[in-house]
Every structure is written in structure tokens, then in C-alpha cells.
Amino acid sequence: MRKSTTPQPTGPESISSARVSKLARRPHRKSRNGCFNCKRRKVKCDEVKPACANCVRFGIPCDFAPQPPSSDDSAPHTSPPEILSVLAEPATTPRRGPGRPRKDWAALTRPPPPPPPASDRTTTSPSSTSATPVSSSTISNSQICSLNIADAELLFHFMANTSRTLHDADDPVDDIASFWARNVPQIGLSYHFVLHMMYALAGYHLVYQEPKGTERHSQSLALAAHHAELGIYEMNRTLTNLNEANCGALYVAAVLVCYCTFAAGPTGPDDLLVCVIGEGISQRWLPVIHGVRLIRQSIEPATLFTGLMAPLGGGGTNSEMEDTKPDFMVTGFSYIDWVGPLEKLRLWIASHENPDTALYLRVHKSLCDVYEANFGNAEGLVQVPTMNKFVFGWLYRMQDLFVGCLQRKAPQALLLMAYYVPLFRTMKRSWFMEGWATHLLETIREWNMMNKLDLDRSAVAPDDFVNWPNNAVSKFLSSSYTFE
Structure with missing residues (x-):
């Protein structure tokens, strides 16, 4: 039995049918009318309004949809239910599908927070005493720090x-x-x-x-x-x-x-x-x-x-060999002939025997080392460690027992403190010592007068000892050497 066959079109009809089929399969031309979110994500937008499928899928506002009414509008407007479902943020985080994690695209579409009011910007914040700085990401809009x-x-x-x-x-x-x-x-x-x-x-x-x-x-x-x-x-x-x-x-x-x-x-x-x-x-x-x-x-x-x-x-890249010359030759402050006066003071201290005499002589030796490092010895040489150029080192090495002698107004301790005072003026930049030299010498002179020292074994009155530090300080004040 012969099978029936459908006749195939031939001639012009077959050519027209093939042309229609080819036109139906032609790809869609590119469009630049997609929503902003799809353009940002570089994906194809179906351009369906009021919200494209991609924005609906990710639960983010689509710029095809009308914006929610502003609080400044005089007449309230209502949005269709389908638009509200798109604009409202989901109550729960949508389930993630397979693939790489995605960005929070909804956060990118939110407007920036408004600036703080002028009253907040003009106030100054108190100094922080916290040991750990606060991360800026944890500061809310109401806690924006202003400048102090x-x-x-x-x-x-x-x-x-x-x-x-x-x-x-x-x-x-x-x-x-x-x-x-x-x-x-x-x-x-x-x-x-x-x-x-x-x-x-x-x-x-x-x-x-x-x-x-x-x-x-x-x-x-x-x-x-x-x-x-x-x-x-x-x-x-x-x-x-x-x-x-x-x-x-x-x-x-x-x-x-x-x-x-x-x-x-x-x-x-x-x-x-x-x-x-x-x-x-x-x-x-x-x-x-x-x-x-x-x-x-x-x-x-x-x-x-x-x-x-x-x-x-002391091990910096610019460290150099220590200069063994007296510091006054390097820095330029006025020279003081200290050897004779300090020796007279030592003899006077040694001539007044008491339980603290040995302590006073040790303090005197430490003070002489500072003078030698800054002015040189009788021969103009420096034969002590150069660390003694640091004037405050004498205070650093001061013992508690000597401080107790100062508090008790011991004459020897007061005079040693007075002989330390001229060294203040050897510091090139000593603004923070302003007024201390005059104050200390006046205080020590007053207490020496009140002590009424026993001078039986001393040919020189204590006030005469205080005159030397006063004269030394006056010499510095009258010199052309300036202090910052």
C-alpha cells in the first residue's frame, strides 16, 4: 500500500516561507532603555514596567517604578499593591541560590544620610581618654564627631x-x-x-x-x-x-x-x-x-x-662620635670659673661633721661632674663621662635621703641646691625653667638666714656662699647668649 505524501511547496512559495522563518529567528537588537540596577549589574533587563523581573527577584527598588511620595507633598498618594510589594524591603533575608555571593544591591540604591544640623557642627567634642579609638563604621548619624x-x-x-x-x-x-x-x-x-x-x-x-x-x-x-x-x-x-x-x-x-x-x-x-x-x-x-x-x-x-x-x-642613624670638648665651647654659652667656688663649698661641708656629711660629699662630687662636662676642669679638659652634660641628670641621680635633708632645711643640702641653679642657664632651650633660678636662690637665701648656722669652724658665712650662684646667674642674664 502506497503511503500518502504531503506535497512540498516549490517555486516562489518555498522561498517566501523560508524568508519568514529566518526573520522569526533573528536575535533581538540591543536596547539602552533598561533600568539602572540592571545596567549597574551588567545583566539583560526585560524592561517590563512598573518593575523589571530582575529587580523583583532581588527585592530592590526598580527605577521604572514611581518614587514613593515625599513627606512634603500636600496631598497623599496611594501606590498600587503590586508596586508596594516591590518597593517594600522584605521582612526576612531572601534565600540565596547557588553561585557566588552577591552584593547588597539594595544598599547601593539608598540615598546618603543627610548632613548633621548646623548646631551640631559648631559644637566641640571633649577630649577622649579612651585607649582604643572608635571605628567610624560604628558611629551613627547622631554621634558624628565634630572638631576640637x-x-x-x-x-x-x-x-x-x-x-x-x-x-x-x-x-x-x-x-x-x-x-x-x-x-x-x-x-x-x-x-x-x-x-x-x-x-x-x-x-x-x-x-x-x-x-x-x-x-x-x-x-x-x-x-x-x-x-x-x-x-x-x-x-x-x-x-x-x-x-x-x-x-x-x-x-x-x-x-x-x-x-x-x-x-x-x-x-x-x-x-x-x-x-x-x-x-x-x-x-x-x-x-x-x-x-x-x-x-x-x-x-x-x-x-x-x-x-x-x-x-x-643613642643608636640613631645620625648619631656621631661624642664630643669630648666642654659643652660651653660647642654650644656657646658664657664660661663660669666654677672650680674654686665648688672646692670651697666642699671644704666647708667636710668641716661640719654630722651623720649626713658623707651623703653631702657624694652629692657634691656628682654636681662637680656636671660642671666639668659643661665647662671643663681646671686644665680645661673633660675627664668625666659625657652623659654629665645632661643637666637634669643630677636630679635623676638624686637620692631620697638628700631630698629629706632639703625638706629639713639642712644648710649643706640647701647650699648644694643653690650651686646647682646656675646650670639651668646652660641649656640652649630652657623656656620651661623661666623664673626657677630667681625663686630657688631667694628661697635658699631666706632659709639660710633663718637657720643661724654655727660658724665657729668656718671663716665664711653661708650667705657668702649663696652670693656665688647669684653672681653666676646674673652673668648669664647679662650675656648675649639667648635662650628659646
């Missing part, structure tokens, strides 16, 4: 001006210059008590530069005292947990406390810098003496003077 201009000025003044007065280097790129101007502020970012002490010293420096009685002078003094109090409090709390991580910051803070104590000036007529003399008044040790000494004794130098602290260890 007063603290910013103190930081700038410390880095640009005050730091230059804490060393003798004239080269701004010298290791020790960079340490005070850059390393110390960097340490302060991690340990805020260092920042507070920086602010305090910068404030006292501004007090020194501003005329007394001006508003700026009073404001700088109040800021300096405020930051000094906060810094010392935080430093003392941290000092109870001294370790290899925080030893450098504590060491720097202790030195800054020393400078701030000097810069704040005498606390009263009986203030002898390291203690307060007089009946019923408690001893006032400089915190730096115990603080620095404790840290140096507890931490190995190889651990203490590493990283940002390396320049203080």
Missing part, C-alpha cells in the same frame, strides 16, 4: 614649635628632632596619656609666649592644667601594669611630666623643685624622677629603646 579646635591647635603647636625646644639639634631631620616632632605624637595615638601630656606642655609653651593678663594666656593656662591632670591620672593607672608593650609610652610620658612640672612654675614660696620645705608640708617628688627611674630599672634598654623609641637609645 583647641586640642588641634595644641597638637600643631607641639609638633611645629614645642618639640624643637626639647632637644639641642639644629637640623630638623636629625633623629632626636624627628623623635619629638613625629614619633611622640604617633605614640600618643595609641596611648592617650601621652597625647594629654603633649597638649599640656604645648599649652604651657603658649602661656610662656603670651603676655600675662590676656585672655589667651588664661585660656592656655587652663587647658594646660586640665590636660596635665588627665595625663598624669591615666599614666599612673597604666604604670601599675608596666610591660614591654607600654614601657616606651610611659617613659615618654614621665619625661613630659617633668617638663610640665618645670613649666608650671613654683607652687609656693617654699617650693624647691624636688620637694617643699617647711613644717607640716608633705614631700613633693617630681614624678619623672621615680617614673623614669622605675622604668629604666624594670625594662632592658634593648626592649625600651626600640621602634619609635630608638632615637632615645
Whole structure:
């Protein structure tokens, strides 16, 4: 049985049918009318309105959909239910399909938060005493921090001006210059008590530069005292947990406390810098003496003077051979003939035997070493360690027993302190010692007069001994050598 066959078109009909089939399979031309989200994700948009399929799938607003009504519109508008279902954020996170994690595209379409009101931008925030800075990602719009201009000025003044007065280097790129101007502020970012002490010293420096009685002078003094109090409090709390991580910051803070104590000036007529003399008044040790000494004794130098602290260890890249010439020949301050007067003082101390005579003679020898390093001996040579050029080293090595003698108004101790005073003027940049020389010499002279010393075995009255430090200080004040 023959199968029936369907006749196939031939001729012009077959050509027309093939042409229609080819046109139906022609790909869709590219369109640039897709929604913004699809363009951002670089995917094909079906351009269906009011919301394309891709935006509906991901639960994000489609820019084809009309925007929700503004709160400023006078007449309320209602949106169709299908549009509300697209614009509303899902109550629960949609289930992720297989494949790579996707971005939070909805977050990218949200408008930026409005700026804070003008009243919030003009207020200043208090100084933070936290040891850990707060991440900006956790701060809400209502907690946007504003600038504290007063603290910013103190930081700038410390880095640009005050730091230059804490060393003798004239080269701004010298290791020790960079340490005070850059390393110390960097340490302060991690340990805020260092920042507070920086602010305090910068404030006292501004007090020194501003005329007394001006508003700026009073404001700088109040800021300096405020930051000094906060810094010392935080430093003392941290000092109870001294370790290899925080030893450098504590060491720097202790030195800054020393400078701030000097810069704040005498606390009263009986203030002898390291203690307060007089009946019923408690001893006032400089915190730096115990603080620095404790840290140096507890931490190995190889651990203490590493990283940002390396320049203080004496092994910087710019370190040179120590100059063994007397410091006055290098720095340029006036020479003082100290050998004879200090020898007379030694003989007078030795001639008054008492249980503390040996202590006084040791302190006298330590004081002579500082004078020799700065002025040379009788032959003009320096035969003592060059570390004695550091004038404050005498205070660092001072023993508690000697401080007790000062508080008891022992004549020998008072005279030794008076003979230390002229060394203040050998420091090239000693603004923080302003007023101390006159105050100490006047206080010691007054107490010497009240002591009525026994002069049976001495041909020279104690007041005559005090005359020499006074004359030495006056010589410095009348010289052309300037101090910053």
C-alpha cells in the first residue's frame, strides 16, 4: 500500500516561507532603555514596567517604578499593591541560590544620610581618654564627631614649635628632632596619656609666649592644667601594669611630666623643685624622677629603646662620635670659673661633721661632674663621662635621703641646691625653667638666714656662699647668649 505524501511547496512559495522563518529567528537588537540596577549589574533587563523581573527577584527598588511620595507633598498618594510589594524591603533575608555571593544591591540604591544640623557642627567634642579609638563604621548619624579646635591647635603647636625646644639639634631631620616632632605624637595615638601630656606642655609653651593678663594666656593656662591632670591620672593607672608593650609610652610620658612640672612654675614660696620645705608640708617628688627611674630599672634598654623609641637609645642613624670638648665651647654659652667656688663649698661641708656629711660629699662630687662636662676642669679638659652634660641628670641621680635633708632645711643640702641653679642657664632651650633660678636662690637665701648656722669652724658665712650662684646667674642674664 502506497503511503500518502504531503506535497512540498516549490517555486516562489518555498522561498517566501523560508524568508519568514529566518526573520522569526533573528536575535533581538540591543536596547539602552533598561533600568539602572540592571545596567549597574551588567545583566539583560526585560524592561517590563512598573518593575523589571530582575529587580523583583532581588527585592530592590526598580527605577521604572514611581518614587514613593515625599513627606512634603500636600496631598497623599496611594501606590498600587503590586508596586508596594516591590518597593517594600522584605521582612526576612531572601534565600540565596547557588553561585557566588552577591552584593547588597539594595544598599547601593539608598540615598546618603543627610548632613548633621548646623548646631551640631559648631559644637566641640571633649577630649577622649579612651585607649582604643572608635571605628567610624560604628558611629551613627547622631554621634558624628565634630572638631576640637583647641586640642588641634595644641597638637600643631607641639609638633611645629614645642618639640624643637626639647632637644639641642639644629637640623630638623636629625633623629632626636624627628623623635619629638613625629614619633611622640604617633605614640600618643595609641596611648592617650601621652597625647594629654603633649597638649599640656604645648599649652604651657603658649602661656610662656603670651603676655600675662590676656585672655589667651588664661585660656592656655587652663587647658594646660586640665590636660596635665588627665595625663598624669591615666599614666599612673597604666604604670601599675608596666610591660614591654607600654614601657616606651610611659617613659615618654614621665619625661613630659617633668617638663610640665618645670613649666608650671613654683607652687609656693617654699617650693624647691624636688620637694617643699617647711613644717607640716608633705614631700613633693617630681614624678619623672621615680617614673623614669622605675622604668629604666624594670625594662632592658634593648626592649625600651626600640621602634619609635630608638632615637632615645643613642643608636640613631645620625648619631656621631661624642664630643669630648666642654659643652660651653660647642654650644656657646658664657664660661663660669666654677672650680674654686665648688672646692670651697666642699671644704666647708667636710668641716661640719654630722651623720649626713658623707651623703653631702657624694652629692657634691656628682654636681662637680656636671660642671666639668659643661665647662671643663681646671686644665680645661673633660675627664668625666659625657652623659654629665645632661643637666637634669643630677636630679635623676638624686637620692631620697638628700631630698629629706632639703625638706629639713639642712644648710649643706640647701647650699648644694643653690650651686646647682646656675646650670639651668646652660641649656640652649630652657623656656620651661623661666623664673626657677630667681625663686630657688631667694628661697635658699631666706632659709639660710633663718637657720643661724654655727660658724665657729668656718671663716665664711653661708650667705657668702649663696652670693656665688647669684653672681653666676646674673652673668648669664647679662650675656648675649639667648635662650628659646
